[in-house]
Amino acid sequence: MDKYDEIICRCEEVTRQDIEDAIRDGRSSLSGVKKQTRAGMGACQGRTCSGLVRRVLEENGVELDMVSSLDTPRTPIVPVPIEAAGGKE
């Protein structure tokens, strides 16, 4: 197996190759990579992969600051049952 088949965001099946392509296209932040590749937009909302995406960015020479290295957390920070969010079954 090639290292570029390595999955980084498992919810959206985004590979290392996809992320390195995004970096070559000029993405230099967590949210930039997210918008191009969907890494972090799946069921877990980046709770597993945000650190992994951050590492790929750094390994590719991207210097991260406070803004570019974090996602904006929004309510709910974890999945909740639809009933708890006011919906009906």
Place this chain on the structure above:
Amino acid sequence: MISMKQCELLVVGAGPAGLGAAIEAARLGVSVLLIDENDTAGGQLFKQIHKFFGSKEHYAGTRGFQIGQALLREASALGVEVMLNARAVGLLDDGSVAVQYGKDLIQIQASKLILATGAKENAITFPGWTLPGVMTAGAAQTFSNVYDTLVGKNILMVGSGNVGLIVSYQLMQAGAHIKGLVEVLPAISGYGVHAGKIKRAGVPIWTKHTVLEAKGKRRVEEVVIGEVDDQRKPVYGTQKTLEVDTILLAVGLTPRVELASMAGCRLGVERILGGHLPVHNQEMLSTKDSVYVCGDLAGVEEANTALDEGRLAGTAAAEALGYSDAKTADKKRCLVEGLHDLRMGTFGEKRLDCKSRVIEKWSCV
């Protein structure tokens, strides 16, 4: 259904830090609500079956889960309201905390908030890491120590910090075969006392090694490991294949900063303490004057520092709410000094430096 609840102090997270905070605040007369997403209080203490070492004040000689039980009893006796299976899912515009409780969403309005949300386990990636059989060491420890379930028979542990060492030993006690540990650094990173236990049992610890690939059809069947150079790049020709069914990742923890970040607390980065964390002052106050932070959230350390940071945050929050007695100032001073002492020695000093920087960053805001 959405319901409302009010309290003077809300503590999020009932691990050692949150329990310590709730206990000290309640002792001074504050009405405290302590919530936790799990069905048992104690946080990581709940699955620690080994006896702790250190000082008497930090329950040396007592098993971790019993420390958790003792703290919970103390909190309840002091009138702390404990709500389990209650998960903080965000902050609402009016500053209240949204809490999922079963199928209900509860809005909790509190004058002061203490965040003790802990940390989450890190992963590393390699080809095949998404196969069933790869999981974090903490998850395997929960399965084994809390749910009596062994996650695998032949295990490779990745990481030789205290989590990797302790979990390896506990899984061996439970009947698993630990094929070995790989550590990317040139030396074992956890305590010698923990490393000694597994080394004496003949488990190899390969330093300057990493996982290159996990292989298997439907789940992990083999793992390829190899040596790395000083730049952590694999050295050609050093690959070794091991037959394993499980690969456990013990590669560090990251503070769970989501709520603190949403509350507007300023964050800083300290790699040794786990990465992004809310900066705080000596008394654990964040850059928001109603929000305190403590425990692994404020920098990943150990149960004893978490407990004392919690006690300090609880005391400071109580004082800010107008509850204090003749001993309060003294108590805070003792806790600050005690935390300093806990960060002495080879392992502690780096953490002490980081903490000093965090406190300095707070004063610059």
